[in-house]
Amino acid sequence: MINKNKKNNYGLIFIVFTIFIPFIVKDQYQLRVINMVLLYSIIALSVNLIVGFSGQLDFGRSAFVGLGGYWYAIMMLHFHLPFIIAFISASLFCAFVGFGLGMVCRRSSFDYLTLMTVGFNIMCMQVFLNWIPVTNGALGLRLIPSATLFGFSFDTNFKFFYFALFLLIICYIVIKRITKSKIGRAFEAIRDDPIAASYSGIDVANFKVINFSIASFFTGIAGAAIASYVNFISPFASSLDESIYLLQMAILGGLGSLPGSILGAVILVIAPEISRTFYEYRLMFVGFLMVVMMLWVPNGILGKNGIGERVIGIKKLYSDKKNKQKRDNGKRTLLKSKNVFSSKKENNGSGGKKK
Amino acid sequence: MFLQYLINGLSIGSVYALIAIGFNMVYGILNLLNFAHGDTYTVGCFVIFALVAMKLNIFLAIMCGILVGYILNTLVERFAYRSVRFSGRITPTISAVGIAYVMRNVVLRIWGPETYPFDMGIRGAQVKFGNFVLGTLQIYIFIIAIVLMLLITFILKRSKIGQSVTAISQSIPISALMGVPVNRTISTVYGVGGALGVIGGFLFCIYYESIFLGIGFMLGTMKAWMSSIIGGIGSLKGAIIGALTLGLMESFTGGYISSQYRDSFVWGFIVIFILIRPKGLFPSAISEKV
Numbered sequence: 001m002i003n004k005n006k007k008n009n010y011g012l013i014f015i016v017f018t019i020f021i022p023f024i025v026k027d028q029y030q031l032r033v034i035n036m037v038l039l040y041s042i043i044a045l046s047v048n049l050i051v052g053f054s055g056q057l058d059f060g061r062s063a064f065v066g067l068g069g070y071w072y073a074i075m076m077l078h079f080h081l082p083f084i085i086a087f088i089s090a091s092l093f094c095a096f097v098g099f100g101l102g103m104v105c106r107r108s109s110f111d112y113l114t115l116m117t118v119g120f121n122i123m124c125m126q127v128f129l130n131w132i133p134v135t136n137g138a139l140g141l142r143l144i145p146s147a148t149l150f151g152f153s154f155d156t157n158f159k160f161f162y163f164a165l166f167l168l169i170i171c172y173i174v175i176k177r178i179t180k181s182k183i184g185r186a187f188e189a190i191r192d193d194p195i196a197a198s199y200s201g202i203d204v205a206n207f208k209v210i211n212f213s214i215a216s217f218f219t220g221i222a223g224a225a226i227a228s229y230v231n232f233i234s235p236f237a238s239s240l241d242e243s244i245y246l247l248q249m250a251i252l253g254g255l256g257s258l259p260g261s262i263l264g265a266v267i268l269v270i271a272p273e274i275s276r277t278f279y280e281y282r283l284m285f286v287g288f289l290m291v292v293m294m295l296w297v298p299n300g301i302l303g304k305n306g307i308g309e310r311v312i313g314i315k316k317l318y319s320d321k322k323n324k325q326k327r328d329n330g331k332r333t334l335l336k337s338k339n340v341f342s343s344k345k346e347n348n349g350s351g352g353k354k355k
Numbered sequence: 356m357f358l359q360y361l362i363n364g365l366s367i368g369s370v371y372a373l374i375a376i377g378f379n380m381v382y383g384i385l386n387l388l389n390f391a392h393g394d395t396y397t398v399g400c401f402v403i404f405a406l407v408a409m410k411l412n413i414f415l416a417i418m419c420g421i422l423v424g425y426i427l428n429t430l431v432e433r434f435a436y437r438s439v440r441f442s443g444r445i446t447p448t449i450s451a452v453g454i455a456y457v458m459r460n461v462v463l464r465i466w467g468p469e470t471y472p473f474d475m476g477i478r479g480a481q482v483k484f485g486n487f488v489l490g491t492l493q494i495y496i497f498i499i500a501i502v503l504m505l506l507i508t509f510i511l512k513r514s515k516i517g518q519s520v521t522a523i524s525q526s527i528p529i530s531a532l533m534g535v536p537v538n539r540t541i542s543t544v545y546g547v548g549g550a551l552g553v554i555g556g557f558l559f560c561i562y563y564e565s566i567f568l569g570i571g572f573m574l575g576t577m578k579a580w581m582s583s584i585i586g587g588i589g590s591l592k593g594a595i596i597g598a599l600t601l602g603l604m605e606s607f608t609g610g611y612i613s614s615q616y617r618d619s620f621v622w623g624f625i626v627i628f629i630l631i632r633p634k635g636l637f638p639s640a641i642s643e644k645v
Contacts, residue, residue, distance in 0.1 A: 057445045104626060110444050111388050112629050115580060119622035130615045240572075244452060251449065284460035290453025294446050295438050 015169065022161045031157040037269045038164035039226050042171045044249040044261035046218035051247065052255035052303075053179055054211045055191030056109070060101075060117035061246045063124035064216050066238030068094045068223025073141045073233050074134060083148045083228075090224035091217050098216020102209035109194065121240055128235035140234030147228045160229055167225060168262075171218055176258055178214060187211055188256075241283060248286045251293060254303025263301055359487040360610045361603070366493030368602020370559050371578045372500040375586075375594040377551030378579035380507060381428075383589020384524045384544050387444065390451035391431045392552050393575025394458040397568065399424035399553035401466055404473060404566050413475055417557060421550045427458070428549025429542045436545075437538065440527075455572065463568060470567040473560040496558050503551065504591045520544055524589065581625050587635030596636060 025031050043065060050058045068090045075086035105116045128135045135141065147154040147163055154163040178184050186207045189197035198204050227233045236242075245268065253264030268286070272279040299306040374396070381389045403420035407413060435450040482489045511517035519540045522530035531537045556575065560566045579594075582601045586593025601621070608620045 051445070055445065057448055104630070108629060108633060111448075111580075112584070112633060114448065115584060116626050116629065118577070119626055123619040123622050126616060126619045244456065247449075281460065281464075283456050284464075287453040287456025287460065291435055291450045291457070294450035294453065295434070298439070298442065298446050 018165060019162075022158050028157055031161065033270060033273050035157060035160055035164050035229060036226075037266050038161070038168045039222050039229065040246075040249065040269050041168055041262040041265040042222035042225075043219055043246055044253065044265040045171060045175050045258060046215040046222070047246050047250040048253075048255060048258065048261040049175060049178070049187075049215040049218070050211060051250055052257070052261075053184065053191060054187040054208065056208065056211070057114045058117045058215075059114055059240065059243050059247065060119075060121035060124075061219055062238040062240075062242035063121040064094050064098065064219035065223035065226065065242070065246075066124060066128055066233070066235065067097055068220030069227035069233040069237065070128065070135060070141070071220075072224035072227050073144045076145045076228075077141065077143075078134075083145070087147070087221075087224050087228070091220040094220025094223070095213045095217035098219075099209060099213040101216070102212030105212075106205040106209050118240065121238065121243055125235055125238050125240075128238060135235065138235060140232060140236075142232050144227050144231045144233065146231065147225070154228075164225065164229070167221065171221065172258065172262075175218065179258070183207070183210060245283070245286060248290060250300075252289060252300055254300030254306045254308075255298075256304060257300065257302040257306070260300055260302030260306070356610065360606045362487060362489055362493075364603035364606030365599060366490065366496070366562075366602070367605065368599035369493060369497035369500050370555070370562050371582055371601055372595040372598035373496060373503070373555035373558055374552060374575055375555075375579040375582040375598045376500065376503055376507065376591055377548040377555060378576070379583040379586070379589065379591060379594035380551070381545055381548035382583055384520055384541065385436070385440070386524075386588065387436065387440075387447045388451070388580060389428075389431070389545070389548065390448065390576060391428070391435065391455040391458065392548065392579060393556075393571035393577075394455040394462075395424055395427045395431065395549045396552035396556035396575060397462055397571035398427055398458055399549070400556045400560055400566055400570065401462055403553075403557060404471065404560075407475060420557065421553045424549035424553035425546040426549075428552070429546040431549075432542050432545035437541075455576070459568065459571060462571075466568075468568055470565050473564055473566040475561060492562065496562065499554075499558065500595060503554075504595055507551075508591055516540060516543065581621075584625065584635055585628060587637040590635070590637040593635055593637035600636075 021034060022031060025034065043061065047058070047061050050056050050061075071093045072086050072090040075081045075089060076083070079086075081089075101117070101120055105113045108116065129138055131137075147160070149163075152159075154160045179187070186197070186202045189200065189202055190204055190207055194204050226237075249264040249268050250261050251264070252260075252267060253262065254260030271285075272282045278285070293300065297303075297305075297307050297310075301307045302309075374393075377396075378389060378392045381392070399420040402423045403416045406416035406419055411419075431451070431454050435454040436447055439446045439450055480491045482491060511520060519530065519535040522533065522535055523537055523540055527537055552575075556570060559570060559574070563570075578598070578601060582597035583594050584597070585600050586595070586597025604621050604624055605617060608624075609617045612620055
């Protein structure tokens, strides 16, 4: 219990610290990058929900980013709906499409599921590219209205930061609760061993559908938020490369670790912005990272037995050694005394028998 | 028109078949899909292209390309597969995707995203039968694919290494206990797969008379993957028939349904196919979880 409270305190301190970020960071460009980090963190969390928690390799996440964004843009531009309705309907639409995708691949797994998600991604991108009257083809949709809540417009970077932060915290808490609930446990059971899970009463196929719907809901939220923030959406935001990049965010941070996903998003969104050369080499870097991490730390930085735990583990080992020595010394004296005691007793006992 | 679509479909299908053979052979042995297949042969084809541009003899250049494919794929096996062979199915897939991205971006850095004309002096003649056109090159490609398939089937059935490959595809620990050099055999299979991929990719480039980055992933790995799933994983006959089916599907949907949404429809068909018959048309003898 004490540990748990401590963790919560750390989280609170972290949130309080992040609230003051816009006051510290005055540069608009940097603030923009930070906003993108917040939004991509939500996507990374949703990727983690599928790949990290449920163990289904999904290469089609960016399709949902595009779906959410396009739905939001079309609702705002063509139908002039209020923001909140367009925003929530975008995520619900994504959840619905995710439900459909889940229904299609509910019975398949491994490569088959991956192939289906790849196919879904390619289909979505082709529809975005070719359905010109609605999606405006390769040029994308421009002048998408910004987020407005109760007459308050989140049009500047400063204002949007709080919107994104609020969104991220809500999504984080909800996803955290989901992973701690019965459903989340079922996801982890499916990841670890689908056959054993099915024998312990978990309906693997249906939980896969649930998993896809929930994750798509969050991806859709983030996609709509990105569209509202950038005021622009193009079909190339939902390419297969983008999906791999999103996947790498979850992998780098640590599959199965929620703070890890945020860390992965932080690294992989900020790094390409630091230098132009890195931006050009980003996919090569991501590929290299994927290989190296799969070889040595398949669970990422903050995942189970990941880099973080190993660093802490080395420290712990060192301190454990010290403690162990101390404890051993203590034990030795105790043992000695015990031995003395027991030998005396034995002597006494034997002496008694002899008598 | 129907006959022309049929012929187009079969000819593009035979090109896919050549790529799918190498892919499916590797897919069958460990049941791990080789995401780097397309990018390996892209590197090989670009090497051939560069060597021919340097006025090297074309056969020597092709040999060099095949060698590069062999070495690259053994390296891929060594670094992306061997260490993670027993850690589930997600980990090797991710590492293979990673190595594919590294290779693709190296090619992108060296040759750029442009499309180059691929002129090797090999050009098929066009034969006209009344209304429809038949290229001789496509017939050659089809024959090469069939010959390679028969050759590989023969090697797998008759030779010692072929027998060890079959043994490994059934059970790695037991074949290791029987004295089969597991690592060396798997590495050889990957190498041969890469070499076959380079041959396929080379003919692919000749067929389209151009070379560009996209031949690797979208036109290579994906099509090979689709055709091996249609045909059945690990079955060479299945790979060829799956590739021909895929080619026919593409040609007919492009002709009769919609050329804009051709890929979407083809992917849709593949998804429906997986739902109906996940093991493919010619499933391998060992049952596999879907």
